[in-house]
Amino acid sequence: MAYPYRVAAQISMYPMDYPHAALLLPHQIRVWAPMVDRILVTIDTHRSRSGRYRGTHFDEYRAKLLALAQDLRRDTPQLDVIEVDYAPAARREVAQSFFGVDDIPVKAWDGGPFYAYFYGMHHSQARHIVHFDGDMLFGGGSRTWVEEAIAYTEQDPTVLLTGPFPGPPRANAAVHGHGLPEPERVDIAGAPAYRFQNASTRIFMLDMERLRATLGHLPLLRPSAVQRTKSHLLGNPPDVREAEVILSEVLRANGLHRVDLLGSAPGLWSLHPPYRGAEFYRRLPELIAAVESGQVPDAQRGHYDIHDSMIDWTPQRAAARRHKRWLRLLKDRLRIGG
DSSP states (O other), X not given: OOOSEEEEEEEEEOGGGHHHHHHHHHHHHHHHTXXXXXXXXXXXXXXXXXXXXXXXXXXXXXXXXXXXXXXXXXXXTTEEEEEOOOSHXXXXXXXXXXXXXXXXXXXXXXXXXXXXXXXXXXXXXXXXXXXXXXTOEEESOOSSHHHXXXXXXHHOTTEEEEEEEESSOOTTOOOBSOOSSOOEEEEETTEEEEEESOOOTTEEEEEHHHHHHHTSSOOOOOOOHHHHHHHHHHTOOOSOOOHHHXXXXXXXXXXXXXXXXXXXXXXXXXXXXSOOOHHHHHHHHHHHHHHHHTOOOGGGTTBSBOXXXXXXXXXXXXXXXXXXXXXXXXXXXXXXXX
């Protein structure tokens, strides 16, 4: 298959990303523009009915985010900005491309994005797609990471996805918080890397040719009975698991891997804010500066989520306790009338 672009960075954004986009999107462009042929920002236009994906000020933030991204195009020739198209013809094209069916659900069972992820990747028009969410940060500053990751993928047929190193590296390259089974440590070109059999839609690079040759299409995994009940209660489509669950199952079922690699010096690593809040927005400029300069606390090293040593997340953790989250979801559901 011919692709108009060899490598594209595809950034999935949602109107509720607007409060941090003015700082994070330029940061992301600075990191990736030297390594890719195209940067595509896709802005989701479909609002979830309830829960954390619903948000407030949706229409206002949608317009402001679109204007911001379009304004950045003046200084970034590679940058394109599109809104996600939910028309039947557009949905069929995306569904056929990734799943071999005529339509796919708009949202996952929990109200999270689903179609929008695949729409963005499809319209990247590239063989190698660096997909990430609009809240991601990247440190290290490598300008060769993409080519190194592609080279490693080409030499190992079991690699479907690659990604930057998960968090700023420790001296011993240990990583934390990835659960069981623990990822396998490997060295790639003298730098640390880890092999996983799960995926995250926060950040990955996908070789579309490897996907086509190895799998053909992805499966549409159905939620459990409990999940379907919750989805009905919350007003979400009950038909499909999260995109990252599908990708993870594909890796495990087919003996494939995701490999997160640092790459040659200075390397490339990713960092993700697990929460939002006033303190996060207030300190975002200094947070970006610390990440870009590599001046991060030792306690942060080895962690892919922003650690309390950089932002105190205590209030956000308290607010996000499971029972409070479901209470908020139910309140949203009742407010919109079922």
